[in-house]
């Protein structure tokens with residue numbers, strides 16, 4: 001197919017590159033000319049493993065191109081995919097102004113029948129607004145389709161080329177065949193539904209995953225008080241196929257560009273129809289609190305934070321991305337500074353992005369994990385980058401002033417900690433250093 005993808009953010013770029021990879025002719029459109037120039041030169045403005053190579057390969061094969069000219073892109077394509085951002089408004093609702101602008105542009109330039117797909121995460125009913133916005137400006141026929149995106153940062157290409165499912169929401173059954181043909185090489189699980197249900201599937205999926213995370217974080221908090229090990233609890237729960245093992249990793253809570261925004265938006269969507277989504281409100285509240293447990297543990301270990309030097313490992317909201325949007329590290333570092341601490345921060349790739357949104361004279365930006373720990377009273381691990389897991393803990397302790405570690409992601413095991421000098425706080429594993437191996441052996445018999 002000839003496809004135009006509008007918006008070259010995460011979703012747009014990955015979708016465009018992947019649709020070209022499976023044999024379509026794709027033109028990616030953005031109104032930011034410097035971004036388009038960069039993309040034309042084979043560079044990718046986001047950090048996503050494998051994306052640059054795949055983009056370059058498909059550009060060279062003549063299947064992928066970039067433009068600022070939305071008119072030409074729309075007219076030359078059979079299908080137009082809207083993938084622009086829907087940032088949060090101050091009240092949590094999704095801001096649809098970019099979607100509206102793009103829909104109106106499509107309406108004003110289209111010259112024959114088009115299929116218009118919305119991939120951006122949009123509140124239930126938005127696709128019908130898209131239909132109205134386009135109709136206001138054209139008499140040509142078109143169909144609207146909702147195909148939400150479920151990709152994760154860091155594994156975006158795999159998630160797009162080998163998705164668990166593809167959801168297609170339509171209001172005209174005639175387009176189903178075309179859309180199934182476009183996606184059938186990707187998965188056997190194609191869910192065809194109406195447009196509103198498709199829009200809801202995206203929010204419900206993200207809200208459910210966020211719920212799993214807040215649930216296991218609360219279980220972890222209770223484990224700390226009753227002397228249980230949350231990693232074993234999660235393992236024991238996860239073998240139950242009805243529960244599943246994923247998204248039960250206790251930590252400092254979820255961040256990123258999707259879960260915080262989409263949970264707030266779903267609470268608003270429910271509120272707009274006079275339904276109070278009590279469960280999801282609690283999920284959000286638990287998540288907001290969870291990151292501050294790092295501060296509470298530091299205070300438990302050090303007394304006051306005033307004048308203390310704290311190393312911070314990891315600024316990105318999760319590993320393998322340079323994305324710091326809604327990263328727990330933002331609240332944690334700003335609280336440390338408010339409490340009078342000095343911070344030495346390190347992240348393998350997210351420092352520049354972090355400094356763009358938060359910087360302070362009390363922060364020193366380190367070039368390595370060991371440099372960030374040097375002369376520190378405590379080290380806090382906030383993102384589970386793989387390089388932290390292989391740090392030699394005895395060497396680490398030797399560069400620090402005090403051997404105190406707050407591991408916000410449960411990276412280290414009992415043996416490593418037992419053979420190190422660290423006073424070690426993790427999440428939901430209060431007795432870690434005393435757990436004996438034969439108990440661990442028994443617990444894997446399932």
Ligand code: UDX
Pocket residue numbers: 149150151152153154206209213246247248249250251252253254255256257258259317318
């Ligand atoms: C998420 C969804 O997974 C994806 O389907 C959707 O399209 C966009 O939002 P992403 O934000 O890239 O993707 O990251 P994800 O890997 O889902 O992690 C989200 C957050 O949850 C991270 O902050 C991560 O640290 C946290 N998390 C995840 C946990 O704390 N524990 C877990 O067990 C899993």
